Amino acid sequence: MRYDIIPDKNSIELRDLCATKKFSPSTPVSSSHCPLMPEKHHLINAKTIAQMKPGVMLINTSSGQLIDTKAAIEGIKSGIVGYLGIDVYEQEEHIFFKDLSDTVIQDDTFQLLQSFQNVLITSHQAFFTKEALNDIASTTLSNITDFEQGKLLQNEVKLPEKVLTKA
Incomplete structure (x- = not known):
C-alpha cells in the first residue's frame, strides 16, 4: 500500500x-x-x-x-x-x-x-552504497568538466538575486 x-x-x-x-x-x-x-x-x-x-x-x-x-x-x-x-x-x-x-x-x-x-x-548511512558513491563521483566530475568547458551546467544552483546582493 x-x-x-x-x-x-x-x-x-x-x-x-x-x-x-x-x-x-x-x-x-x-x-x-x-x-x-x-x-x-x-x-x-x-x-x-x-x-x-x-x-x-x-x-x-x-x-x-x-x-x-x-x-x-x-x-x-x-x-x-x-x-x-x-x-x-x-x-x-x-x-x-x-x-x-x-x-x-x-x-x-x-x-x-x-x-x-x-x-x-544509522545517521545518514542508508545512501552509502558503492553505486551511490559512483553516481555522486561521476556527477561531480561531469559537473566540473562541463564548467571547465563552458557548457550548460545541468546541476547549477542559482541563488535569488537579493541573496547575491547582500554580500
Missing part, C-alpha cells in the same frame, strides 16, 4: 495506491520515501501511529522531520511501533556529522531512542 499526494494514473493500476493519508491497520511495514515539504512535517504522528498495525516496522530514510519523534517513542512504548529504523533524525543537525565520542549527548530524546533494543539509527 502506498500514498502519493500527486497520484499517477498508471501507478494506480499497478500498485495499491491509497486515496487518503490513512494507514492500513493490516500493513506490517511503513517506509517513508519523500522529501520534506510543509504539508509533510510530522506526517507520522500520534494520530497516524494509532492507525497502524500493532508491531508495525516504521522506517524513515527521507527527512527526520517527517516523524514526530516523541510520538514514535510513545508508539514504541505502547507496542504499536514494534521496530523503528531511522537514517534521519528530527534534531540531527545537533548530533550527526560531528565527532561526539568524548561528549555526553545532551539530546534526551535521542538518548532515549538509542536505549530501545528495537530501534536502529
